[in-house]
Amino acid sequence: MSSIGFIGLGNMGGPMAQNLVKAGHAVTGFDVVPAAIEAAKAAGITPAADARAAAAEADVVITMLPAGEHVRAVYTGPDGIIAAAKAGALLIDCSTIDVNSARAVHAAAAEAGLDMLDAPVSGGVAGAANATLTFMVGGSDAAFARAKPIFEAMGRNVVHAGGAGNGQAAKVCNNMILGITMIGISEAFALAEKLGLEAQKLFDISSKSSGSCWAMLNHLPVPGIVETSAANRDYKPGFAAAMMHKDLKLSQEAAAQAGAATPLGAEATALYTMFVNAGNGGLDYSAIIKMIRGT
Ligand code: NAD
DSSP, X not given: OOEEEEEOOSTTHHHHHHHHHHTTOEEEEEOSSHHHHHHXXXXXXXXXXXXXXXXXXXXXXXXXXXXXXXXXXXXXXXTXXXXXXXXXXXXXXXXXXXXXXXXXXXHHHHHTTOEEEEOOEESHHHHHHHTXXXXXEESOHHHHHHHHXXXXXXXXXXXXXXXXXXXXXXXXXXXXXXXXXXXXXXXHHHHHHHHTOOHHHHHHHHTTSTTOOHHHHHHOSSTTSOTTOGGGGTTOOSSBHHHHHHHHHHHHXXXXXXXXXOHHHHHHHHHHHHHIIIIITTSBGGGHHHHHHXX
């Protein structure tokens, strides 16, 4: 059993922290939104007055925050958790953020003599609630070995992706594939409609042929075929288009910094920008088929 400080008790962090309590850990939590702290308290998490207080006594500090700017603010500076953490504490950031911010925070932690991991997740709110998340982890072998049982209390697949920032690198590469493939599937199913080919027939053929992919098998953008599709629920997320847009933008930031050519990633980012700017950020990312159909 560890003493864990958990900062960022939102849609993902709230249920993740609850699973740590269920696994027998003593969890102290903080969020800037009082309602999130109240919900956590009801689930057995001890509330802290601020991020520093949540971190100060913890063996392990976990953060689950919106973006890189929040992570930098919470970790660094005189009021940050790096300054507050006790000697030997392990820091784990599970937020999805840009690779540069992740590496900058790793460096600040190393300077203070603290181990750190970047460990973004996939699996969404359902994965957080059911402890079936996938963790993509960047950092040292020793820190990874120490954190593995903690990840296993919140998820099912835990992969060590390499050194500092490689968890975030894996996340942006994976989600760039997902965004591109969702657009490809949407184009194919919209084309099939125009050609008079039933969606069910295309699915029966393609899902067992060379066009098959994870997004088709799990998030098919047309209703009535795949049980887990948001299309069956009027595109209620699921994985919101705004989140896909965020992850695609991170992929393009990373590509520009690394000098990598990602022309389809760039196109997918532009299409999701149009879709989100048209007021669709709250729909599931598979709803992009509506824009592709022109409806
Ligand atoms: P969320 O907005 O529900 O939760 C973030 C929480 O952080 C909020 O409760 C917010 O009040 C809190 N917060 C912000 N600044 C803070 C600060 N300075 N100190 C303490 N708390 C602070 O978002 P979420 O859906 O839980 O996502 C969290 C992260 O996980 C994001 O980076 C997101 O991209 C990633 N993610 C989300 C999903 C998903 O399906 N929701 C899936 C995979 C990854």
